[in-house]
Amino acid sequence: xxxxxxxxxxxxxxxxxxxxxxxxxxxxxxxxxxxxxxxxxxxxxxxxxxxxxxxxxxxxxxxxxxxxxxxxxxxxxxxxxxxxxxxxxxxxxxxxxxxxxxxxxxxxxxxxxxxxxxxxxxxxxxxxxxxxxxxxxxxxxxxxxxxxxxxxxxxxxxxxxxxxxxxxxxxxxxxxxxxxxxxxxxxxxxxxxxxxxxxxxxxxxxxxxxxxxxxxxxxxxxxxxxxxxxxxxxxxxxxxxxxxxxxxxxxxxxxxxxxxxxxxxxxxxxxxx
Numbered sequence: 001x002x003x004x005x006x007x008x009x010x011x012x013x014x015x016x017x018x019x020x021x022x023x024x025x026x027x028x029x030x031x032x033x034x035x036x037x038x039x040x041x042x043x044x045x046x047x048x049x050x051x052x053x054x055x056x057x058x059x060x061x062x063x064x065x066x067x068x069x070x071x072x073x074x075x076x077x078x079x080x081x082x083x084x085x086x087x088x089x090x091x092x093x094x095x096x097x098x099x100x101x102x103x104x105x106x107x108x109x110x111x112x113x114x115x116x117x118x119x120x121x122x123x124x125x126x127x128x129x130x131x132x133x134x135x136x137x138x139x140x141x142x143x144x145x146x147x148x149x150x151x152x153x154x155x156x157x158x159x160x161x162x163x164x165x166x167x168x169x170x171x172x173x174x175x176x177x178x179x180x181x182x183x184x185x186x187x188x189x190x191x192x193x194x195x196x197x198x199x200x201x202x203x204x205x206x207x208x209x210x211x212x213x214x215x216x217x218x219x220x221x222x223x224x225x226x227x228x229x230x231x232x233x234x235x236x237x238x239x240x241x242x243x244x245x246x247x248x249x250x251x252x253x254x255x256x257x258x259x260x261x262x263x264x265x266x267x268x269x270x271x272x273x
Contacts, residue, residue: 019047019238022133022153024054024119026142029089029100030082034220035139035160036105038227044109048234051131053106053113054124060142072259078273120146128152135237137230138192147194155237157192160226162219164188164204166251169196174219176254178209179265185209185218187226189233191244200244202233214271 021043025032043050058066071079093100099108106113116124119141125148128136136152138145138159150157163173164186177185184206191199207225209218236242257265262272 025139034223166247
């Protein structure tokens, strides 16, 4: 069922000049900056006001656990390659040769950035209430938003998921689409509630998975397309033209891939990097 989505909390049309967005994301230098480079450039020309970018810890876990997770996922050679890539990107970002971090990309547009340990903490909740955004946008946020956070924005919270929901709920949807031999990877912009990857669909699209493409390339390309789709969704919300629709078909959920899954992916002719 489709219904006109003028505003789920306030049916009046949102004011173009006062439309405020807070983005919640996670610390990453490999993929998420691909989203922000395109998104912030387009948001500036679309008169979308980004009031704050909140950065959470990656995967919501300690550095040691993150390193172990990445080592098990990539293996020795891939882990070493990503380590070298990390150092190079950090160096390029630090000397200003290339903007590779969310902080420096945001700085170019004068957008404040705040590192936060817990999105559901009292201090950040109070700060968000003071900002009173129209929308909170989750871009690979590593923590679940509790009801207190979900209730803060005037319109609501929306999330970007790299799958055509309800298919591939959970983690690493691009991996699972490639693993299962899908011809395309999906992207969904949806409203958020207290259940993971639920809510209502605002916009969806698909991109082809090329036969010789690596997972790394697919994720980066997916982030850039997601930036365009997020802009469209936010403009529709701002202008009172967005529509909500329910998920169709049988859903599926996948957690983070194991070493066995990675070996099977490679056996099917695919590469991580």
